[in-house]
Amino acid sequence: MTTDQQSLAKIETVEILKTIDIAAPIEIAFEAMIDELGPEAQMPDGTPMPFQLEAWPGGRWFRDLGNNAGHLWGHVQVIKPPTLLEICGPLMMSYPAVNHVQYRFTAQGGGTRLAFVHRGLGLISPDHREGMPKGWGHWMDKIRTRAERQTTLGKK
Numbered sequence: 001m002t003t004d005q006q007s008l009a010k011i012e013t014v015e016i017l018k019t020i021d022i023a024a025p026i027e028i029a030f031e032a033m034i035d036e037l038g039p040e041a042q043m044p045d046g047t048p049m050p051f052q053l054e055a056w057p058g059g060r061w062f063r064d065l066g067n068n069a070g071h072l073w074g075h076v077q078v079i080k081p082p083t084l085l086e087i088c089g090p091l092m093m094s095y096p097a098v099n100h101v102q103y104r105f106t107a108q109g110g111g112t113r114l115a116f117v118h119r120g121l122g123l124i125s126p127d128h129r130e131g132m133p134k135g136w137g138h139w140m141d142k143i144r145t146r147a148e149r150q151t152t153l154g155k156k
Contacts, residue, residue, distance in 0.1 A: 012124040016133055018116040020140050024147035026105050029112040030082035032147035033103055036139060037061065040146070044138045055079055061087050074099065097122025112147070116140060 022029045034055055041049045053061045057079060063071040074089025077100070085103045093099070099120035106113045118136060 009123065011122065012129070014118065014120040014124055014129060014132065016116070016118040016136055018133075018136060018140055020114050020116075020144055021108070022112045022114055022144045022147050023110075024112060024151040025110065026107040026112045027082045028150050029114060029143070029147040030085075030105055032150060033085065033105075033114075033143045036142045036146055039064075041139075042142065044135070055081075055085075061089070074101070091120070093120075093122065093124065093128060095123050095125070097124060114140065114143065 022032075024032070034053060037051055038053045039050045041051045043049050050064050051061060051073070052064050053059065053076075055076065057076055059076040059079075061073045061076065063073060065071070071092075071094070072089060073091050074087040076085070077088045078084055078086040083105050086100065088098065088100045090097055091099045091101070097120055099118065099122075102115075102117045104115045104117075106115070116136060118132065
């Protein structure tokens with residue numbers, strides 16, 4: 001094994017913790033998350049990034065590129081609407097890695113607190129390590145915006 005190969009084979013860990021408050025009831029916030037992790041997903045620049053989320057234990061979460069092409073991001077490990085979704089899998093990493101993400105919703109008066117945790121282990125690239133906090137933050141902002149918009153429009 002060369003020195004370059006040895007440096008690439010180093011096992012890394014990642015932990016990202018984020019919490020946001022959402023001015024929407026817990027049921028609407030949970031549904032907004034399901035929508036944003038599914039076909040409504042977008043890149044930070046607004047480019048569509050369609051996913052399929054099979055919202056049941058063992059269901060797949062995958063990037064749908066059409067024509068039977070795509071990328072498996074994970075499987076639903078736990079789902080307890082409207083309070084919890086856990087997914088485990090490679091996520092965006094096309095190399096040896098395992099990840100666990102958790103979306104935990106807690107009702108607070110008329111609103112909701114969303115606590116997000118991502119923990120990973122593997123050959124995590126520097127690009128992914130640097131980009132993931134911003135990417136997850138974008139996704140959480142989209143969840144909050146969708147839930148609050150639905151609440152304002154009176155959709156339940």
